[in-house]
Amino acid sequence: MSVFDRAYDDPVRVIDEDGEVVGDVPDLDDGELVEMYRHMRLARHFDGRAVSLQRQGRMGTYPPLSGQEGAQIGSATALAEDDWIVPSYREHGAALVHGLPLKQTLLYWMGHESGNKAPADVNVFPVAVPIASQVPHATGAAWAAKLRGSDEAFLCYFGDGATSEGDFHEGVNFAGVFDTPTVFFCNNNQWAISVPRERQTRSATLAQKAEAYGIDGVQVDGMDPLAVYGVTTAALEKARDPETDRPRPTLIEAVQYRFGAHTTADDPTVYRDDDEVERWKAKDPIPRLEAYLRSEGILDDERVAEIEAAIEERVADAIDAAEAAARPDPSELFEHAYAELPPELERQYEEFAALRETRGDEAFLEE
Amino acid sequence: MSDTQNLTVVQAVRDGLYSEMREDDDVLVLGQDVGKNGGVFRATEGLYDEFGGDRVVDTPLAESGIVGCAVGMAAMGLRPVPEIQFSGFMYPGFDQIVSHMARFRARSRGRFTLPMTLRAPYGGGIRAPEHHSESKEAFYAHEAGLKVAIPSTPYDAKGLLAASIRDPDPVVFLEPKLIYRAFRDEVPEEPYTVPLGEAATRREGDDVAVFTYGAMTRPTLEAAESLAEEGIECEVVDLRTVSPLDREAIVDAFERTGRAAVVHEAPKTGGLAGEITAIIQEEALLYQEAPVKRVTGFDVPYPLYALEDYYLPTAARIEDGILEAVEF
Numbered sequence: 071m072s073v074f075d076r077a078y079d080d081p082v083r084v085i086d087e088d089g090e091v092v093g094d095v096p097d098l099d100d101g102e103l104v105e106m107y108r109h110m111r112l113a114r115h116f117d118g119r120a121v122s123l124q125r126q127g128r129m130g131t132y133p134p135l136s137g138q139e140g141a142q143i144g145s146a147t148a149l150a151e152d153d154w155i156v157p158s159y160r161e162h163g164a165a166l167v168h169g170l171p172l173k174q175t176l177l178y179w180m181g182h183e184s185g186n187k188a189p190a191d192v193n194v195f196p197v198a199v200p201i202a203s204q205v206p207h208a209t210g211a212a213w214a215a216k217l218r219g220s221d222e223a224f225l226c227y228f229g230d231g232a233t234s235e236g237d238f239h240e241g242v243n244f245a246g247v248f249d250t251p252t253v254f255f256c257n258n259n260q261w262a263i264s265v266p267r268e269r270q271t272r273s274a275t276l277a278q279k280a281e282a283y284g285i286d287g288v289q290v291d292g293m294d295p296l297a298v299y300g301v302t303t304a305a306l307e308k309a310r311d312p313e314t315d316r317p318r319p320t321l322i323e324a325v326q327y328r329f330g331a332h333t334t335a336d337d338p339t340v341y342r343d344d345d346e347v348e349r350w351k352a353k354d355p356i357p358r359l360e361a362y363l364r365s366e367g368i369l370d371d372e373r374v375a376e377i378e379a380a381i382e383e384r385v386a387d388a389i390d391a392a393e394a395a396a397r398p399d400p401s402e403l404f405e406h407a408y409a410e411l412p413p414e415l416e417r418q419y420e421e422f423a424a425l426r427e428t429r430g431d432e433a434f435l436e437e
Numbered sequence: 438m439s440d441t442q443n444l445t446v447v448q449a450v451r452d453g454l455y456s457e458m459r460e461d462d463d464v465l466v467l468g469q470d471v472g473k474n475g476g477v478f479r480a481t482e483g484l485y486d487e488f489g490g491d492r493v494v495d496t497p498l499a500e501s502g503i504v505g506c507a508v509g510m511a512a513m514g515l516r517p518v519p520e521i522q523f524s525g526f527m528y529p530g531f532d533q534i535v536s537h538m539a540r541f542r543a544r545s546r547g548r549f550t551l552p553m554t555l556r557a558p559y560g561g562g563i564r565a566p567e568h569h570s571e572s573k574e575a576f577y578a579h580e581a582g583l584k585v586a587i588p589s590t591p592y593d594a595k596g597l598l599a600a601s602i603r604d605p606d607p608v609v610f611l612e613p614k615l616i617y618r619a620f621r622d623e624v625p626e627e628p629y630t631v632p633l634g635e636a637a638t639r640r641e642g643d644d645v646a647v648f649t650y651g652a653m654t655r656p657t658l659e660a661a662e663s664l665a666e667e668g669i670e671c672e673v674v675d676l677r678t679v680s681p682l683d684r685e686a687i688v689d690a691f692e693r694t695g696r697a698a699v700v701h702e703a704p705k706t707g708g709l710a711g712e713i714t715a716i717i718q719e720e721a722l723l724y725q726e727a728p729v730k731r732v733t734g735f736d737v738p739y740p741l742y743a744l745e746d747y748y749l750p751t752a753a754r755i756e757d758g759i760l761e762a763v764e765f
Contacts, residue, residue, distance in 0.1 A: 130564045130742055159566075181564065181742035199568045200526055201498055231498035236529060262498045264474030270497045333566075341473050400747045407737040414706065418735050422747075425757060433753035435746050 073304050074286040074316060078278040081289040081325055084296035087353050089361025096300040100368045104377075106147050106295055107363055110139040110356050112381040113163030116172060117330075119385050120162075120179065124334040128393065132179045133160045137293075137329035140355025141257050142227075143167055144298030145324070148306055149225060154193040156208035156226040158201070160257070164227060170194050172388035173395075182398055183406075193222075202232035205241030205254065212250035212309070212319075223251045223309035225302070231262025233279060234270045245319040246283035251309035253302065254321045257292065259328040260350075264341035280321035292326030293353040296362070327353070400426065400434070439627040447617035449591035449624050450480045450556075453598035454518065456628040458488055461516060464602055467494040468503055468520030477522055478558055478617055500530035504555065508537050511553040516602055524559035524611060525568035531576075538607045539582035554601040558614035559587075560652050560702055561734075561749050564742040571739045572651075572703035577609040578680040578712070584608045584633055585680040589654040591622035593677055596631030604633060613652035633678045636686035642670030645763050646690035648713050649700040650676040653750060657700050660755035669763055679709050687713055688720040695726035696762045702749050705733040727765030732758035 073082060084093040098106070117136045123129040135142065142163035146155065155161065155168050162175045169192040178185025178197060188194045195211075198204035208226030215222050232238050233256060245252045256276050260267050273279060280287025286308075290301045305320035312318075327350035331338050338347075363369040404411060404419045411419060425433060444452060458464045465488075466481055472495035475482035485493040496503050500521055507517040521527045527534065534555070542550045561570035577585045586601055586608055588594040594612070601608035639654060640661050649657045654675045661671035672690050676683060691697050697717060699710035710731040717729055732750045740748055750758075 131566050178741070179566075181744075183741050183744075185741075186567075197567070199566060200528070203529075234497035234499040234502070236499065236501055262469070263477065264470045264472075265495050265498065269495060335477070340475070398743050400744060403735060403737050403740055403744055403747055415736050418705065422735065425754065429753055429757065433757075434751055 072316070073301055074288055074320065076288060078275040078287055078289055081291045082297045082301050083291045083294055084300060085294055085358055085362045087358055089358050089365060091362070093297060094300065096296055096303065098299070102147070103363060103368055104373070106143055106299070107359050107369065108377050108381065109143045109147070109163065109167050110295065110359065111377055112384065113139045113143060113166060114356060115381050116162065116166075116385050119389060120176070121330070121334060123389065129176070129180050131333050131335050133333045134328070134330040135160050135163055137327045137350065137354070138257060138259060139163055140295040140359070141292035141298050141324040141326050144295035145225065145255055145302040148299050148302035150222070150306070152193065152222040153306065154195065154211060154222060154224045156195045156204050156211065156224055157197060158204060158228050158232070159197045159199050160229070161227045165194050168192065168194055172385065173391045176388060176392035177395060180392060182395065183402060184398065202228055202235035202237040202241075204228065205232070205238050206244065208252050208254070209241045209245040209248070209250050212245070212252040213248050216248070216250055221310050223253060223306045225253045225255055225306065227255050227257060229262060230256060230258040230260065230267045230270055230276060231265065232256070233276050242279070242285070242319070242321060243283050246285045246317065249318050252319045253305045253309055254319065255302070256321065256323045257326060258323050259326050261328065261332070261338070261342065263332040263336060275323060277321060277323040285317040285319045285321060287321040287323070289323045289325060292324030293355045293358065295355050295359050298324055400431070439625045441623040441625050443621045444591045444624045445618045445621055446588065446591050446594045446612070447478055447480050449594040449622070450598060450612060451482055451484070452624060453595035454481060454484060455487070456595075457599055457602045458484065458492065460628055463514065464516045464518060465492040465494065465510075466518045466520065467496050467507065469496060469498055469522050471495060471520050476520065478614065480556070480612075481520070500526055500528075501533050504530035504533035504538060507553050507555070508533060508541065508551060511551040511607070512541060512549040516552045518554045518556060518602060521555065521557040523569050524557040524573060525571050527557055534577070534583070534609070535580050539580045542606065543582060550605055551607045552605050554598070554608045554610050556610045556612065558617070559611040560613045560615050561739060561745050562615040562652065564745070567741060570745060572701065572734065574611055574679050575703055575708050578709060582607070583680060584678065585611065586633055586678045587611045587613065587651040588677065589613065589616070589651055589675050591624050593631050593637070595624050596629050597633065597677060599628055600630040600633050603630065608633070611651070615652040616655065619655070631677070634681045634683055635677065636683035637675045637677055638672065638686075638690070639675050640671060640673040642672040642694075644670045644694060645696040645698065645759055646672045646674060646694045647698045647700060647759060648674050648676060648687060648690075650679060651702070653700045653702055656750065656752040657755050659752040660759060663752065663756055664759060669759070671759060682712065682716065684716055684720065687716050691717050691721045692724045695724050696765070698730040698732055698755070698759045698762045700732045700750055700755050700758070702734045704736045705731055706736050708733055727762050730758045730762040
């Protein structure tokens with residue numbers, strides 16, 4: 071039976087909360103498994119540092135991902151290098167796996183335009199803040215690949231709240247109609263800021279929304295990185311295969327939890343119980359994978375300590391690099407609005423430059 | 438004289454919602470995180486506990502649904518006050534706003550009217566993430582059938598909101614979040630209204646008229662004080678409603694000075710400053726002694742916050758702009 075023939079409310083699982091095997095372990099060698107673990111630890115550590123940078127006034131509002139590493143790292147590990155990520159705004163972990171430097175993520179949340187520009191060889195779309203607005207982009211981009219006969223697949227991330235937006239439905243519907251190589255990956259973390267998943271839809275699952283558009287839908291334990299990897303791999307393979315006898319697009323609902331706030335501007339204690347948070351923390355994807363890897367003899371204390379030291383250094387280096395980046399030159403305001411500045415904008419730029427010249431930058435920076 | 442409370446702008450918004458909901462059972466609030474969470478800026482804090490989940494409604498995350506359902510409710514005689522969390526997220530609901538909210542009365546020849554008030558925080562300067570800082574009031578002012586109110590003080594926030602909620606027509610109520618908590622004002626505890634379409638003179642002066650609204654009112658007044666030290670007296674007019682504009686107040690202030698500047702943080706092209714300048718041309722050409730100076734945001738996408746201070750008009754930029762109008 072294909073993984074896509076399961077009941078929508080029967081999530082795929084591979085390891086349980088104690089790291090015991092309860093499903094089909096995907097085909098990953100020891101090095102790949104350790105890499106997955108390392109990326110999850112890296113994402114978690116990065117997240118903690120990013121939140122503290124915000125608290126210290128060294129970074130603006132930031133959306134934390136702790137708790138969601140299993141879904142992000144598990145899915146992004148399944149990508150081929152030529153595949154694309156079409157993210158929302160919380161997929162720092164997934165983007166990292168696919169090659170986006172941590173420094174870019176930091177710069178973006180530090181308010182630098184340059185943070186939104188992935189290096190040319192990293193197939194990651196810009197962050198999409200308006201909810202679900204990236205979903206049709208992922209369909210269109212995949213459609214373009216199909217029209218051009220290339221074989222990359224597109225992995226589009228969004229949250230449970232996004233499934234209420236028109237853009238989600240329109241994007242997924244188009245994918246069904248035009249049979250595009252798109253994998254829609256719903257990070258159902260249970261809360262859209264303060265609004266619980268039950269308030270988004272009366273549907274029992276989000277995966278079943280695939281049914282309405284005639285594509286495959288599957289639920290996966292989003293706190294189980296190996297299950298996520300397996301399901302995403304199968305969905306991406308199907309997406310890339312024009313000869314598949316199934317629909318090329320898939321909707322994956324990864325059931326998970328954000329341990330922290332929606333963003334650093336939010337206080338989740340106002341709307342959710344500590345008990346609920348603790349229940350989900352018991353499902354933490356990181357100790358779960360670690361337990362499995364230790365039981366398989368792939369990880370030991372020494373190796374874990376090495377990984378910890380290396381990730382701490384890597385994150386510290388990225389923070390140093392981001393903070394060392396010069397403040398963007400004010401004239402960058404006018405760059406990239408158009409291929410060429412229209413005459414009126416040229417005039418505005420000249421006025422801007424003249425004012426900086428005569429009054430100095432203080433004229434712009436006063437409180 | 439009724440008792441007053443010392444409130445910030447956002448507290449006055451909350452107080453306005455509270456007192457209108459107390460006055461009229463048909464008033465209800467709906468939006469994302471407005472209930473249990475009390476709104477991401479706390480503009481609806483405590484209302485859920487006071488009025489319950491049927492009148493303070495947490496909705497699914499869907500702006501078109503929020504605005505469209507409010508249209509349906511208003512057509513049936515309720516007075517919904519939908520909140521969009523940030524004005525940058527109004528666009529999924531834009532079709533509902535322009536195709537229906539704005540013109541249900543006209544399309545049904547008065548059979549259906551929409552006494553609804555669409556609230557959203559807008560504007561820059563708080564180091565917010567992308568899409569959280571734009572000023573796009575001109576979109577809504579451009580749309581026939583809508584009124585657009587923008588308070589600049591706590592007193593006006595409560596009074597304009599009450600007037601909007603009681604108005605028979607739909608109002609887009611844009612709240613300058615930069616000044617949500619910037620200062621306090623004495624605000625009556627009792628309900629009261631500040632009429633839509635009436636500007637307020639914030640400072641009197643004979644040399645030049647300066648028109649502004651929202652968060653730009655404060656740096657404009659600062660610039661005016663600074664210019665006063667050089668002997669230039671500015672009349673500062675806070676429009677308070679950008680649709681309908683208070684033509685009479687604009688023309689009156691201009692005729693007495695013959696010179697004008699207009700200040701807004703929205704981009705220049707297609708912005709309200711152009712409309713105000715046109716009113717001056719139409720009504721007071723023979724009084725005009727200098728070109729009207731526009732001090733505005735630039736015609737570029739609103740930058741991420743590292744550069745936002747360079748985008749927004751500051752007192753120094755405003756002062757320079759006013760001087761240009763004065764020295765011409």
